[in-house]
Amino acid sequence: MERPGTRQVDLGDGRALVVRPMAPGDVDGLVELYAGLSDEDRYRRFFSAYRPDRAFFERAVAVWSRGGAGLVAVEVDTTRPDRPELRIVGEASYELLPSGDGELGMAVAADRRGWLGPYLLDALLEVAASRGVPNLRADVLATNAPMLALLRSRGHAYLPTSDWVSLRLVIGTRGDTPVWSGGPGGGLRRRGRLLVEAPGGRWHGTEEAREAGFDVVTCAGPRAGRRGCPALAGRPCPLVEGADAVVVSRAPDDERWRALVDAHAELHPGVPVCIEPREGPAGPETLTVAILDRVTAALAAAGHPPARDEDGGEREPRRDE
C-alpha cells in the first residue's frame, strides 16, 4: 500500500511531479528551492528577511525524528528508465506542538504556483490525519493573500494571536472543521471553551476572555470560507460540540447570521448561545465584561463548573447592576 501523502501526477512534456516524504538527501534541493524565492516570499515564510542557511534545512529534513512530518514535491524525468529527480519545486511540513496539533510551514517555487500549494497541503493533511494529528495551524501575515486563500479554502477557524499583523489559522485534518485540541494543559480542561462567531474572525474580547479563564476559538460566521459553515448546512459542528458556550459577537442584522444563531440552538441544544449586541453602551471592554458575565451565568445555569482564571480562581458574574 502507498504511504500516506505520496502521490504522482504526469506533467506531460516528459516529466512527472512526485510528492514524497522529505529525506536527508533533500538538503541541496531545498537550499536551491529557497534560493529561488523572492525576498517577499521569504518574508512571508519567516516574517523577516531571514535567509535560511544549510543548517536550517539539515534540521528541517529531520522533522520526522521530532514527531512531525515533511513532504517535498519533486519534478522527475520520465523519459529515462531510472527516472532521475530534477528539482524540488515545493515543500510542506509540520512540527508537532505540545497541544498535539502541527505547526505548518510551506513554500512552492514561483513557476509552479496555482495548484501545487493545495495539492501539497492535501497530501500533508493526509499524513497528519494518519498520524493522529487533529489540526494543523499556521501563523500567516495578514498581507499574505495566497496563503490565507489556501487555508480559508479548507474548513478553518482562528486562534488568538498577540499582534494584529498576523493571523493564526487552524485547519482540521479530517472533515470540514478543526476540532478543539489538547491545549497546554494536555486536555485537563482547567478552562472553559468559548467558540466565538465574529465577522472577519476577529473578536475584540479575546484577550479579556482568556484572562478570565476561557480558551477562545473564533469563526467568521456565515462567511467561513469556501467550505462554508457546517451548522448552516445542517450538520453539527465539532467546534461547537466541544465548546462550553458560543458567543455570537456583533453580528450584522441579516438573515444569514440569524440562521446561524438558530442552527446552533437547534443542532447543539446543550451549548448556550450568548449574543453580544453590535453596539454597547460604552467601549468594547464594557461589552466584553457584560458578555462574559452572561456566558458565566449561562454556564452556571447549565450546571457547568465555573471557568477558572489565570490564577485558578473561579469567575463569578458581577452583581453590580
Ligand SMILES: CC(C)(COP(=O)(O)OP(=O)(O)OC[C@H]1O[C@@H](n2cnc3c(N)ncnc32)[C@H](O)[C@@H]1OP(=O)(O)O)[C@@H](O)C(=O)NCCC(=O)NCCS
Ligand atoms: C503560499 C503558497 C505555498 C501557495 O502556493 P499555491 O497555492 O501553489 O499558489 P498561489 O500562490 O498561486 O495561490 C494560492 C491561492 O491564493 C490566491 N491568490 C494568489 N495571489 C493572490 C493575491 N494577490 N490576492 C488574493 N489571492 C491570491 C490564488 O488565487 C489561490 O486561490 P484559489 O485556490 O482560491 O484560486 C505560495 O504562494 C508560496 O510559496 N508563498 C511563499 C511562502 C509562503 O508564503 N508560505 C506560507 C507561510 S507558512
